[in-house]
Amino acid sequence: MLNLAVILFALGLIGLLTRRNLIFTLMSVEVMLNAAGLAFVAGSYQWGKPDGQVMFLFILAMAAAEVSVGLALLLQFHRREPTLDSDTASEMKG
Amino acid sequence: MLIAFYIAAAVAVLATVVAITRRHAVHALLYLIISLLAVAVVFYVIGAPFLAALELIIYAGAIMVLFLFVVMMLNVGDHAMEVETTWLKPGVWAWPSGLATILFGELIFVTLHVTPTPGALHVVTPKEIGIALFGPYAIAVELASLLLMSGLVGAYHLGRRVSREEERISAGTDAARAEPGGDPVRAGSDRTSHAA
Numbered sequence: 184m185l186n187l188a189v190i191l192f193a194l195g196l197i198g199l200l201t202r203r204n205l206i207f208t209l210m211s212v213e214v215m216l217n218a219a220g221l222a223f224v225a226g227s228y229q230w231g232k233p234d235g236q237v238m239f240l241f242i243l244a245m246a247a248a249e250v251s252v253g254l255a256l257l258l259q260f261h262r263r264e265p266t267l268d269s270d271t272a273s274e275m276k277g
Numbered sequence: 278m279l280i281a282f283y284i285a286a287a288v289a290v291l292a293t294v295v296a297i298t299r300r301h302a303v304h305a306l307l308y309l310i311i312s313l314l315a316v317a318v319v320f321y322v323i324g325a326p327f328l329a330a331l332e333l334i335i336y337a338g339a340i341m342v343l344f345l346f347v348v349m350m351l352n353v354g355d356h357a358m359e360v361e362t363t364w365l366k367p368g369v370w371a372w373p374s375g376l377a378t379i380l381f382g383e384l385i386f387v388t389l390h391v392t393p394t395p396g397a398l399h400v401v402t403p404k405e406i407g408i409a410l411f412g413p414y415a416i417a418v419e420l421a422s423l424l425l426m427s428g429l430v431g432a433y434h435l436g437r438r439v440s441r442e443e444e445r446i447s448a449g450t451d452a453a454r455a456e457p458g459g460d461p462v463r464a465g466s467d468r469t470s471h472a473a
Contacts, residue, residue: 184323185388187286191293191316193381198297200373203364206302206348210309213340214293221316228323231399233409236328237417240410243335244421248428250340254347255435261351268364 184225191218205260205267209253216246278398282322289315300361302348306341313337324400 191214198211220239227235257267264271289312296308313336320329410418 184282184319186385187289187319189381189384189388190290191312192384193377194290194293194297196377196380197370197373200376201365201370202297204302204361206344206351207297207305210305210344211297213336214297214309214312217313217316217336221319224320224323224325224328227325227401228399231401233401233405236325236401236406237409237414239325239328240331240406241417241421243331244425247335247340248424250343251428251432252435254343255432257347258350259435266360267351268360 184228185222188218188222188225191215191221203269205257205269208269209250209257212253213246213250216242216249278322282319285315285318285322288312289319300358300365303345306344306348310337310341313341324398326400327403327406 195211195214195218198214199208202208202211220242223235223238223242225235227233227239260272261267292308292312292315296305296312299305299308313332317329317332317337320326320332
């Protein structure tokens, strides 16, 4: 179970490092957060306590906030530059 | 139950692999939803039915719909597929995959040394989660609400349409900035403009 979380985390990391499209970058972050939550739930299963699941709830709330801010940033970015290339962001000024 | 876990785990891994390699954003989103559904099945199997439902409602429901809305608002056409093809050469995957594989090996090594002794399956009911949530974790609930509030305000601020007056001001400063010839800030910006 922990191994599944590790595999998913590694896949999310590969996606995050490889993709240049900002949408895919955010999706990879989601995969990684989900894997971290799975690790917490695995701990909850291990000890039969609800604490890990409570932590997953907080991760869920954090992921929702993160993705809403991230997507709003992406929209704003796309309004300025007609591309989704993350390299273009290094040429912003001001 | 163990078989269900392994099948769901395999589906989750496969769907995630496909999701991060797709060129089309909507296809990738659909595969990601499959991956989240499989993770929800895993939650159900290991005794967290409440979280399985939440995973479906919030992750596969709300967050993915948010992604879908943004993909639709950006309105990337067929042109984007060609751009992705030029960005996503097979060689690009080599280094990130290598680094992630090293990390993966280390994490697997660490988890193998933790000798798991899974007891009997204890299904954690929503009631137990609620008692824990509003008992010892009450402060964390308040902090999460604060985080969500700041996320809401931030998303609203970033996502609003620029008013006409602000647009005029920013256009004016842009024109003033672009005026001096050979602007050093812009040097090299043609490097990526062909991809646009």
